[in-house]
Amino acid sequence: MAKTTTSSQAITYKQAGVDIDAGDAMVQLIKPMVQATHNPRVMDNFGGFAGLFRLDFGEKLFRKQYRDPVLAACTDGVGTKLKIAFLMDKLDTVGIDLVAMSVNDLVCGGAEPLFFLDYLATGKLDPRRMAEIVKGITDGCRQSNCALLGGETAEMPSFYKPKEFDLAGFAVGVVERARIVDGSTTEPGDIAIGLASDGLHSNGYGLARRVLLEMAGYKVTDCPAELGGSSIGEEMLRPTRIYVKAVLDVLQKYKVKRPVKAMAHITGGGLPGNLPRVLPEGLTVRVKEDAWPVPPIFSLIARKGPVDSIEMKRVFNMGVGYVMIVAPNFARSILASLHRDGQRAWIIGKVKKGGPELQWH
C-alpha cells in the first residue's frame, strides 16, 4: 500500500470510517494461522487476487480416486448465535460454527471438503478481535481437513456496531460421481442412525434468545440447575459439532457395498425440515422419540417459553445433529465405527412407506 499525506483541511478515507492500515495489520496477524491449514495442494498466493488450489497434485493419487470428479459447494452463516458471542465477548469459537455449517452440508452428499473461504463484515476493524474470529475458522478447517484458501474482511461502520460483525462461509469439496450419496436408493426397512449434537449448534437462536434471555430473563452468566454446571452463555455458545471425519471414515470403509443411502445435516427446521429432503417421494422415517437423550438446554427452552413440543422439533435439532440412513444389515457395524470415531450415535428410526411428514412414536 502506498503511503500518502493529505492536507489538513481535506477529508480522508480513514476519517470517513474505513481504516485500510488496520486491514493490513490483521492480515499479518492471521497469516500463520491460515498457513497452518494449508497443504501442498494450496499454491502460495497470499496477497494475490484469488486463492489457488491444485486439483491434480499427486496426479496419480487424485486420478485413482476420482475418475469423474464432481465439485460440491455450500455456503452458510452462523445466524444470531453471534449475539451470544457479542454478549460474552468471546470470539474464538464462532468460526468453528461457521465452518461446521458448510462442511456438514458438504459431506451429506458424500463430498470430501477441499477448501473454505470466509466473509467477515464488521463495524470497526480491530485487528486483534478479527484475528480471534479467524482462529476459530482455522480450528474448524483443521477439524474438517480443509484449507482456508481466502477471505474478505469488510469494514462497514454504517451497517454494524463497532464490536459486532456478521460471518459467511463457503466450502468446496469433491466427490466421485458414482459415489454421490443422494438418497435415491433408500427403501423401506433402512435404518436411521442419529449422531449426537453438542446442543443448539447454530440454529433456532431467534427463539432460544427470546425465551432464555428475554422471557426467562437469564443472564449469560446464570447457571440454572438443569444445565449441570454450565452457564446459559457457555451452553448457547458451544460450537457446532463437525461430522466430516466420522462420516468420511464410514463412506471409505464401505465404499464397495455402499450401505449409506442418504444423509442429512439437522439445521434450521430440525428433523422434520431436513430429513424428508433426502428421502425419495413416498418414503418417510418412523422416528422413535425416546431413542436418544434430549440435552437439557432444549427441555429448559420448552419449559420457559413454553414452546410446544411440535414447534421445538421443527426449530431445534433436539440432540441429533446429523442423520445417516443405512441398509439394515450394516446398521450395527456403522454404529460401532461411529462410536470408535468418538461420536455418540443411536438407531433413531426406520424407513417406512408414507410421508413426506415424519412419523413419531
Place this chain on the structure above:
Amino acid sequence: MAKTTTSSQAITYKQAGVDIDAGDAMVQLIKPMVQATHNPRVMDNFGGFAGLFRLDFGEKLFRKQYRDPVLAACTDGVGTKLKIAFLMDKLDTVGIDLVAMSVNDLVCGGAEPLFFLDYLATGKLDPRRMAEIVKGITDGCRQSNCALLGGETAEMPSFYKPKEFDLAGFAVGVVERARIVDGSTTEPGDIAIGLASDGLHSNGYGLARRVLLEMAGYKVTDCPAELGGSSIGEEMLRPTRIYVKAVLDVLQKYKVKRPVKAMAHITGGGLPGNLPRVLPEGLTVRVKEDAWPVPPIFSLIARKGPVDSIEMKRVFNMGVGYVMIVAPNFARSILASLHRDGQRAWIIGKVKKGGPELQWH
C-alpha cells in the same frame, strides 16, 4: 417442511421473528432465474444440501484444455454501496456488483469462472425483494458465464433493519497451471493497459457517501450539472463492470505467445493499492495521468470534499477498473481486441525499475 400447529399460549419461531415459510416462497420465486444460469455441468440438486458441478462433463473437451487444473476461488461483498440501493429502494443491480467483485478478481490470475454462490442476510425476509436482489446476481452470473450453484438467505432481525441487508459472494474458477497469470514474467518496458470503469464500482463508498450525501448535502435524486443528466443516485448505483469475457478473449487469442504478464482488478486502494500487488519486486509502473478521462463523479467528490488528489487515487479507481500488463509488441493488437469486445481501454503507463510505489507523471 412439515406443517405444524401450536397451542395459542405457546411461542413459535415465527413470533420470535423468523419466517421459514417466507424462505420457501422465495426459493420458488428465484428458481427459474437460477436455473437460467445453469449449464449441463450443473447437476440437478435444487433443495439438496450442496450445489454439484461436474468437472469432467464432456470429459475429452475438459481434459484437452486442462491437463493440470488449478481451482481459483475468491470472496467479496458490495460494501456500503448497498446503502445507496436502500436509499433508492432499487435492489436489482447490486447483485451484478456482487458477482463482478469476485469474478474480476478471479480472471486476474487467468482463471475462467465456473460457479458462484451468494450469502444474503436481511432483517426481514420479504420474498419479492429478495428475488429482485437474486435477479441481479443471476444477471452478473450470465455476464461472466458462471452458474449460480447455491446460496443462503439468512433472516437476522436483530442484526439488520427490516429493509436492509448485506451480501457476500463466492466464485470458483479453473485455470491450467502452466497458464496462470502471476506477474512473474513482467519486465521493464512492458505496457500497462487500463480498461475503463463505469464510475465508482463498489469501493470508496464510505468516503463518497460522506462527501456527496452528508457534506455536500445532495439527495440521491439531485442531478448536478457535472453529471450530465444522471442523478447522484443513478451515478452511485451504476453496476461494477464485469471484465471476464473481454479478458478471457485476449488470453485465449494469445494463449501460445502469452504476452499478458500481470493483471489487476482496481478495487479499494485504487491503482496505488492494487497494481503493485501483481508486480515483481523492484519494478513499478510509470502512470501517465492524462492518458484517460477521469469520470465526472470523481471530480465532483474531489471538489466537494475537498479530497486531496493523492487520497482520491488511493481510494477510488478514478476511471480505470482493470489493468493488463502486456509485452510491448502486443499492446496495440490487445488494445484493438479489447475495443472490439466493447471495452474502452487506453495505454496508461509503462513498467520501469523502482517501486513499490507507482510513479505518476
